[in-house]
Amino acid sequence: MSAVRTERYVEESRRGIADPVLRRALSGLQERFGRGTAEAYRRLPEGPGLRQTAHAIREKAIANLDLLLERLAARIRANGGEVFFAATGEEAVSYCAGIARRRGVKLAVKGKSMVTEEIGLNSVLAAQGVEVVETDLGEYIIQLAGESPSHIIAPAIHKTRNEVADLFARKLGIPYTTDPPRLTQAARRALREKFLAADMGISGVNLACAETGHISTVSNEGNIRMATTLPPVHVAFMGLERIVARLDEYEIILRLLCRGASVQDIGTYVSLIGGPRRPGESDGPEEFHLVVVDNGRSRLLADPRFREMLCCIRCAACLNVCPVYGRIGGHAYGFAYSGPVGAVVTPLLTGVQRGRDLCRGETLCGACKDACSMDIDLPRMLLELRAILAAGDATWGVKPEGGLERNVWRIWAGLVSHPGLYERLLRAGAVLQGLLPRGVAGWIRRLPPPLSGWTQSRDFPPLAKAPFRSRWARRRREVGRG
Amino acid sequence: MADERKERFFLDSLRRALGPPPQASRPMEDLFPRKPSAEDQRLLGAVSGRSEREREELLRRLRAAAAPLHLQIEAVVDLAAARATVLRLVAEKSPEWGGEKQLVAWSHKLIESLDLAEPLARQGIPLWMTAPIDPGLAPEAAAEERARQRARIAASFIGITTADFCLAETATVVLRSRPGEPRSVALLPSIHIALVRRGQILADLKELFALLRWDERYRGAGVSNCLSLISGPSKTADIEATMVHGAHGPREMFLLILPD
Numbered sequence: 001m002s003a004v005r006t007e008r009y010v011e012e013s014r015r016g017i018a019d020p021v022l023r024r025a026l027s028g029l030q031e032r033f034g035r036g037t038a039e040a041y042r043r044l045p046e047g048p049g050l051r052q053t054a055h056a057i058r059e060k061a062i063a064n065l066d067l068l069l070e071r072l073a074a075r076i077r078a079n080g081g082e083v084f085f086a087a088t089g090e091e092a093v094s095y096c097a098g099i100a101r102r103r104g105v106k107l108a109v110k111g112k113s114m115v116t117e118e119i120g121l122n123s124v125l126a127a128q129g130v131e132v133v134e135t136d137l138g139e140y141i142i143q144l145a146g147e148s149p150s151h152i153i154a155p156a157i158h159k160t161r162n163e164v165a166d167l168f169a170r171k172l173g174i175p176y177t178t179d180p181p182r183l184t185q186a187a188r189r190a191l192r193e194k195f196l197a198a199d200m201g202i203s204g205v206n207l208a209c210a211e212t213g214h215i216s217t218v219s220n221e222g223n224i225r226m227a228t229t230l231p232p233v234h235v236a237f238m239g240l241e242r243i244v245a246r247l248d249e250y251e252i253i254l255r256l257l258c259r260g261a262s263v264q265d266i267g268t269y270v271s272l273i274g275g276p277r278r279p280g281e282s283d284g285p286e287e288f289h290l291v292v293v294d295n296g297r298s299r300l301l302a303d304p305r306f307r308e309m310l311c312c313i314r315c316a317a318c319l320n321v322c323p324v325y326g327r328i329g330g331h332a333y334g335f336a337y338s339g340p341v342g343a344v345v346t347p348l349l350t351g352v353q354r355g356r357d358l359c360r361g362e363t364l365c366g367a368c369k370d371a372c373s374m375d376i377d378l379p380r381m382l383l384e385l386r387a388i389l390a391a392g393d394a395t396w397g398v399k400p401e402g403g404l405e406r407n408v409w410r411i412w413a414g415l416v417s418h419p420g421l422y423e424r425l426l427r428a429g430a431v432l433q434g435l436l437p438r439g440v441a442g443w444i445r446r447l448p449p450p451l452s453g454w455t456q457s458r459d460f461p462p463l464a465k466a467p468f469r470s471r472w473a474r475r476r477r478e479v480g481r482g
Numbered sequence: 483m484a485d486e487r488k489e490r491f492f493l494d495s496l497r498r499a500l501g502p503p504p505q506a507s508r509p510m511e512d513l514f515p516r517k518p519s520a521e522d523q524r525l526l527g528a529v530s531g532r533s534e535r536e537r538e539e540l541l542r543r544l545r546a547a548a549a550p551l552h553l554q555i556e557a558v559v560d561l562a563a564a565r566a567t568v569l570r571l572v573a574e575k576s577p578e579w580g581g582e583k584q585l586v587a588w589s590h591k592l593i594e595s596l597d598l599a600e601p602l603a604r605q606g607i608p609l610w611m612t613a614p615i616d617p618g619l620a621p622e623a624a625a626e627e628r629a630r631q632r633a634r635i636a637a638s639f640i641g642i643t644t645a646d647f648c649l650a651e652t653a654t655v656v657l658r659s660r661p662g663e664p665r666s667v668a669l670l671p672s673i674h675i676a677l678v679r680r681g682q683i684l685a686d687l688k689e690l691f692a693l694l695r696w697d698e699r700y701r702g703a704g705v706s707n708c709l710s711l712i713s714g715p716s717k718t719a720d721i722e723a724t725m726v727h728g729a730h731g732p733r734e735m736f737l738l739i740l741p742d
Contacts, residue, residue, distance in 0.1 A: 069493065265651070
């Protein structure tokens, strides 16, 4: 498993908010993609309702995962490929490391894959002496800079062209230029050498099709097609949920994936891969391995509250509309997955307790559900997580939250069921609050501890001079006299 | 075997997580149908019964979809016109990585009928034709032959392929892998030229998949072991969202459409 830093959400969020470059980049991204995606859904020949159809297709696939994965594996094996089922990230990584050892792999080229970020593949391969090169331009920039991706689809969104210019001048030894075409050309040249020399190609899987027995990858750059065509070995990693039953269903999900991810009708390169090259073919890998990764996903499957999350295809459309992600950026989420999808999936995969701030940081505005290409109810699951944190939950190893909030509610419940006492306290409070500092329109600027957290960034309405019940009674008397 | 035990364990834990299935919710015929649905039938009918007017309309939609993708479409009247277009591109363009001009092309009847070898030879420009690897070759010899073909493909600035189909709605060229038609010819050269006949133009992915699933002519190979859908030249917008063509794959792509 790669490093989890979800405990540092608040601290990292502050850092993100304070970074003007990041803010500008993210608002530009959201401006372009956020609106574009909604428009792209409206322009679908079937209309935006296709998202609900897709949701149903994904739910059916998830409900029959065992059958679908068996069929996929049988087909790929019949085609000469290998399929490995990994219960944990460690198993997945060590399977790949084993292939690398057996084949004496020195250089591996990699297409962008979130699940390999999740399981921390690169560091393990590097530790056994394999040079692992990320080949998606954004990922390549991030790797050269020694950072981690901040967006699922646009991993280097937080880097300016000046930073890339510095980086490339330093690491690739090219003359300093801030011109994106020339920078891209420099990476193209450097990576072409890597593709041609690589002993292994590694990719993720956007979506598999059980009926035909294929995985598929989507890219605009062509890097994944390079990484899966030129090296003698191709190892593909997929989360166990990334599958549909039939090719016609695959078609619907693919179209929505491309729209959600980058407002395209289709990605430039879509490859459906069902095995190694056949006899007589001069290129394509001689070995093809598919690694199906559980790594905590079957726990989501077992919990009816969170099973819906397995419908997600990681298109990242939710990131492009989320007001919270748009301010704090992807690094704050402390793991491979950021934005609303990260706020739900990261705690479920890496620990609800330690990731407790992620679901609380989101606003529940619902923009993510509207943008979701699979129409997943993310706000509902954010609320479920908050409920688990408040009430405790044995399956997710969460103890009920300590004292204050619960005690406040318990006292409140006691008070409102004793009207006499309640009213006396309100009157006392109305007098005592005169001691507190006031702000605009007489609102209370600071509450005393332990309630001071509430007024850290907002004012609190004061108690009315006379309680409603007594005002109501007086008013009725006045009306009666009139 | 340990892996098999692992696999059983993996799938069993999925089944436990799924819980006991209500019998009706696992209809195998719905998951993996053995007969085309009404919708599949409609799609197959649309392809087979396409009128000349409808084909004209598909070509128009293909052009409209191709333009924003920088996929350049040339409808040519005959083989001679197609040859002239290729030769014009050879003359106009220069190799991205320096060196001599070289071309590589699939050994395919349609490409061979362009008779490119002779006019190119007169200009001293090599045209490499790819070939299937002879299954009778010893492994070392086969590996050598593969390396030789790859070196030629990587050294060529133009790669010429045909396509199985072409999709109008998304301006997509469909390539199914087969011996003698290396995938990298549409990938390593800086310029990719694809040749198709007008009759190979389908409306969209739905029609393509209906054919691959149910049409007897294509069902056997089906999707094949690698099906590539290519919609225009390679591109990236990873540096400050500026669109640049030629990230890793071809910088330019041309689709020549021949009459049937």
